Amino acid sequence: MNVVLVNYGAGNIKSLQFALERLGVTGILSSAATEIQEADKVIFPGVGEASSALSKLKESGLDVVLPKLKQPVLGICLGMQLMCTHTEEGNTPGLGIFDVAVKRFDNDLKVPQMGWNTVLETKSPLFDNLDAESYMYSVHSYYAGLCKDTIAQTNYGIAYSCALQKDNFYGVQFHPEKSSKAGSQLLSNFLALTT
């Protein structure tokens, strides 16, 4: 299987590559439009700051390429947030794939949310063979609210979308590559998707 990780200078991609390796899959880093378009699966990672990440995407024209992809695409963390309509981080417009805006946590809880939290109300093959309430590891200060594209939610002061899906596009706020067996199962489920 040809799995491409979108390379736009985002942080810690090694962990994701190692997680795929543990599943017997090589994740190829690429910023080339054709290589991304021809992949069986595309993973859009992201650790860092939204506005500078979007600038880098635009430099390589990937902001136009990504929303038109037809194969299964998985955005992770900032990758997922950039697939939304807008994020408050750096007042940055998103790719507009998921119909929801990203806001900063605004309550008495500590920011960033850092650690393992429960994934609830799952409704997608992405969560096949996972416990009803599995724990996933997240680190983030911004969140996407609940919307029609929500396929799983988590509570941190409020309920937010920890996973989104629209057509062939999937996004998760947590880091499956760092979420032990549950995360590995989710990655494996993504790799098994056919559309």
Next chain:
Amino acid sequence: MLTKRIIPCLDIKDGRTVKGVNFVNLRDAGDPVELARQYAKQNADELVFLDISATEQKRKTLADLVRKVAQAIDIPFTVGGGISSVEDVAILLQNGADKVSINSAAVKRPELINDLAAQFGSQCIVVAMDAKQIDKQWKVHLVGGKIPTEIDLFDWAKEVADRGAGEILFTSMDHDGTKAGFANQALARISEEVNIPIIASGGAGNTQHFVDAFTQGKADAALAASIFHFGEVDLPDLKQKLKQQQIAVRI
């Protein structure tokens, strides 16, 4: 619900674990990778690797180790010890570390925190602080706690949060090694004054100490080394007991 994190800490010298480790079923207790794998299997929530070697080869050995650990385990880990520049951090993150921990370098040059947060994001910048009470005032200490400063612990905690630290790792030198419990009053006060997660360190001896750190100390995570390495506290057993006491943990 966000769970409280339990974090075993491994001291590393020249690529090997330093303190004696007494783990059954471990072929090589001096191998940090194997030890890390064992803790991950036991549902540790994160790991911290503290490099205490001081050789010229250090940076390369550490980077190699970080890469091997990242390949082997699927939980987050933090690397600390002698990190003093943006370049140091870049190498560790590129090799698969999730977070880095800075300590003395941040005290000497606080702008380093701003630089690192801007470059890599707050989420991967942990500021470690060692402190002890001198005339009932908590004072920050440097170089593994050897050199006292005039810096007030709580002022420093606020400053590092303002500068963009994503997390604070607070070690009470008054409690470290005593196995008599964490510095819960100081922990609670840090939690009241800053709005980023706090890792409690120093003093863990039994299960109740962890309960107290989370309830009285309001800590978000608790770190310990020898009690886990020597099997005095069994990690899965600890988590079960925390759960029985209504503390949210990942089982």
